[in-house]
Amino acid sequence: MKTKDTGSDAKFAAKITTEDASALGALFKDSIADLYWAENHLVKSLPKMISAATAKELKDAISNHLEETKGHVKRLEQVFELLGEKVIAKKCDAMEGLTKEAEGIVEGTAPGTATRDVGIILASQKVEHYEIASYGGLYQLATTLGLTDVAAILEQTLAEEKLADSKLTDIANNEINYKAAEEA
Ligand SMILES: [Fe+2]
Numbered sequence: 001m002k003t004k005d006t007g008s009d010a011k012f013a014a015k016i017t018t019e020d021a022s023a024l025g026a027l028f029k030d031s032i033a034d035l036y037w038a039e040n041h042l043v044k045s046l047p048k049m050i051s052a053a054t055a056k057e058l059k060d061a062i063s064n065h066l067e068e069t070k071g072h073v074k075r076l077e078q079v080f081e082l083l084g085e086k087v088i089a090k091k092c093d094a095m096e097g098l099t100k101e102a103e104g105i106v107e108g109t110a111p112g113t114a115t116r117d118v119g120i121i122l123a124s125q126k127v128e129h130y131e132i133a134s135y136g137g138l139y140q141l142a143t144t145l146g147l148t149d150v151a152a153i154l155e156q157t158l159a160e161e162k163l164a165d166s167k168l169t170d171i172a173n174n175e176i177n178y179k180a181a182e183e184a
């Protein structure tokens with residue numbers, strides 16, 4: 001990177017930083033409220049996927065992630081507290097769409113089949129990827145805003161979302177996709 005005249009640039013940078021900080025702070029709080037709605041929605045939606053799934057390892061993986069998801073809700077409540085904000089949920093259209101899609105897959109496949117399980121895995125991984133993108137981005141933003149404690153909390157959840165995603169990949173690779181191909 002090219003070195004610039006520090007005098008005027010420093011003033012310019014300070015001005016931008018102050019303005020950006022408040023706009024970024026507002027965007028950050030909004031995004032946390034959005035994620036809070038999304039996690040609460042998942043607490044209601046995941047049990048439907050557990051009862052629709054057939055393979056024990058898939059049921060167990062989603063059940064385990066449901067418990068983690070309840071913890072994600074609690075962690076976001078800690079984030080609101082650290083920010084000195086009231087806990088607020090803002091409807092997340094993306095998560096509503098993803099869970100509707102998951103329910104549509106369940107409706108469109110026969111009970112007790114590996115095909116339905118594959119569909120549940122596909123839909124669940126879309127959810128996990130959405131969460132990974134959200135927590136990854138907000139972790140970076142918290143770091144940029146100097147919110148170290150908040151960033152550390154978001155990082156813990158991010159790690160669990162990544163593990164849940166790779167667990168689903170393992171389940172699909174290990175057995176279910178082959179079984180589904182046999183059903184075809
Ligand atoms: Fe989560």
Ligand SMILES: [Fe+2]
Pocket residue numbers: 065069127128131161164
């Ligand atoms: Fe998740």
